[in-house]
Amino acid sequence: MGTMKDVAALAKVGVGTVSRVLNNSGAVKESTRRKVEAAMKELNYIPNAYARGLKMNKTHTIALIIPTIWHPFFSEFAYYVERNLSEHKYKMLLCNSDVSNDKELEYIQMVQENKVDGIIGITYSDLDSFVSSHLPFVTIDRHFKEETVCVTSDNFHAGELAAEKLVEKGCKKLGYIGTHSRFPTETTKRRSGFVEQAELMEIPYAIYDGEDPVVEFKQEIRTFFEENPDVDGVFAHTDFIALDILEVLEEMNRKVPEEVQIIGCDGIKMEAGRKQFLSTIRQPVDLMAKAAVEKIILVIDGESVKTKITLPVHYVEGPTTKNQMSK
Amino acid sequence: MGTMKDVAALAKVGVGTVSRVLNNSGAVKESTRRKVEAAMKELNYIPNAYARGLKMNKTHTIALIIPTIWHPFFSEFAYYVERNLSEHKYKMLLCNSDVSNDKELEYIQMVQENKVDGIIGITYSDLDSFVSSHLPFVTIDRHFKEETVCVTSDNFHAGELAAEKLVEKGCKKLGYIGTHSRFPTETTKRRSGFVEQAELMEIPYAIYDGEDPVVEFKQEIRTFFEENPDVDGVFAHTDFIALDILEVLEEMNRKVPEEVQIIGCDGIKMEAGRKQFLSTIRQPVDLMAKAAVEKIILVIDGESVKTKITLPVHYVEGPTTKNQMSK
DNA sequence: CTGTTAGCGCTTTCAT
């Protein structure tokens, strides 16, 4: 595994020429090109990305910062991000922040040392100051003061859709159960969309919305149902919360979907082919990943980008709502 | 964000000195160290990992090659690998091979260009030739001809344990349902352990073991149960297969665990805190990740390493077996 | 069309 100099020597040309054939830049006579290619093959030449990165100040690597890859939503997202990056010949450095501010900052630092070309981040801490640096940055579901580009799904409509479906399926009193971060997030609109739609339809509703981190969350859910025994349709802020609700309801001996119907939000699946195990409002994870990758590359290439991209959500029928509530 | 030269200029020292304080190498007078550190702070200096990597021929990055991150087993594994690497100041490049030979090779190539220090791989294709290269390589569950180090769990015992538990819980006829790769894998021992234990206990058993990729797998499972209607305890080669079995059995209107008990294998969980949704034999994913990271770093540092590490598995009780079959 | 050369930012002798 030699260097460019070895190839040049073997092909009896200068290193500049080798570089030219390697990058298809400048004009090279067909015969020399062939000589060089032969030499490369013979030496099993592999260009050194670090040397190139140093020279070009460009690494063709982006960092993905997420709370934890051990979560089906993030792992699906990471899957599609990697796949899209790979199509653009980019590599992906994976960073788990564990929802710790310190770790997020540490990673941003690390990532600058490593000279990634940009960052795609689902972060929940207060990074505003750091994002101000000129590193290309694309966030998911999260606004910063700066004009960073943000990819999100139509969270408001997710809420509307959930309320609408629940009522369509015969619910008489709705509930919203969720938690939110201290920091401004797109996902808080799930609640407002839900509330707005409920009011539009003049359906009564109850709300539980705790601030993360909530301790004894299951107990909170139980209290919610004890205080609102007539709620027969609930929209959970995430699918995992829906799962928690399911567990509580089972403990309380209340049947789903017969007595209470539940719609989650996110649309997590455990692996590519497997079906949903909840009725849910699904975010278009693949499209979000694609958008995030395309945008980050545009930003890296210095093009200006619309600062907010909102993708559509869809209702997916699963086993936690009543099937076909037809006439 | 200046360079080392800027720091040197500001501190009125040579770049060599800056390098020395940065790396704590060589002796530096306390007063100069302070001057340099002040200059670094003032310029907000961040060392360039690419320049260092080029010089040192060491990048502090490893690549993780897995079939797909969108799978709870791999995402848990990746989570722990990243975490352990991070503790050792290493970064992780994530590569999804999509179980495609071409993509695996492409990644190995890409990863060589990028000069990672080593690879941790869960691969299923025929990479033997490439692994022969001198890149430090640690495999999971997979043998190569070469003396690459392999981290695995006690798959044979997993099979034994499953048979034992099933019988302990009252099963009279056992079944094994699984698939296997064309290539030699540690996981085939799950079947042999199961069979050996069944014979030891003199319990009858039936086997379905298809070669990947199996088309119409659900249909195969259904056929298995039609041909073996008396099987009342089955060991699934993976948790996902157990899930498929569950679906088929539901379609066939056979109750789990009342009529048929199922034990899966792997111990997947959707996220860190969440409980198992199957009775299963769990692999110690965290320990496997830790071992893989420790071993790859040893190999990178040129130390010799035991070529095979086998970690213990455990039975975890879930809802697909009968609870407490006590006297 | 192609060879030569000057760095990219860093580490590491080698003097001093």
Add this chain to the structure above:
DNA sequence: ATGAAAGCGCTAACAG
């Protein structure tokens, strides 16, 4: 204890 200088492998500007 520290400055000067060489060079890691590559690209791009400059001659020819």
